[in-house]
Amino acid sequence: MKKIVLLLLLAVFVLTAAPVFAASEKPENPEAVFVSIDVDKDGKVTRQELCALFADKVVCEEKFIVYDKNGDGYVVKEEFVEAHR
Numbered sequence: 001m002k003k004i005v006l007l008l009l010l011a012v013f014v015l016t017a018a019p020v021f022a023a024s025e026k027p028e029n030p031e032a033v034f035v036s037i038d039v040d041k042d043g044k045v046t047r048q049e050l051c052a053l054f055a056d057k058v059v060c061e062e063k064f065i066v067y068d069k070n071g072d073g074y075v076v077k078e079e080f081v082e083a084h085r
């Protein structure tokens, strides 16, 4: 089961514009990753944008809560970069 989830995740990553994100939990260049996740380029990553990367919505939700430090429902670049230090 775990293997299937991983394969699905891999497929999602390959198909989306965030291949850098797949490479590592701590990307070399979080700013570049942020830009690739922020699909509409408004400078904020919403739950929907982040969850597009995750097959598992629970994992996505956990990540979002970690990233969204001030809890306003958006992850800005500063929050994202800070989370990957």
Ligand SMILES: [Ca+2]
Pocket: 038, 039, 040, 041, 042, 043, 044, 045, 046, 049
């Ligand atoms: Ca956005």
Ligand SMILES: [Ca+2]
Pocket: 067, 068, 069, 070, 071, 072, 073, 074, 075, 076, 079
């Ligand atoms: Ca925030």
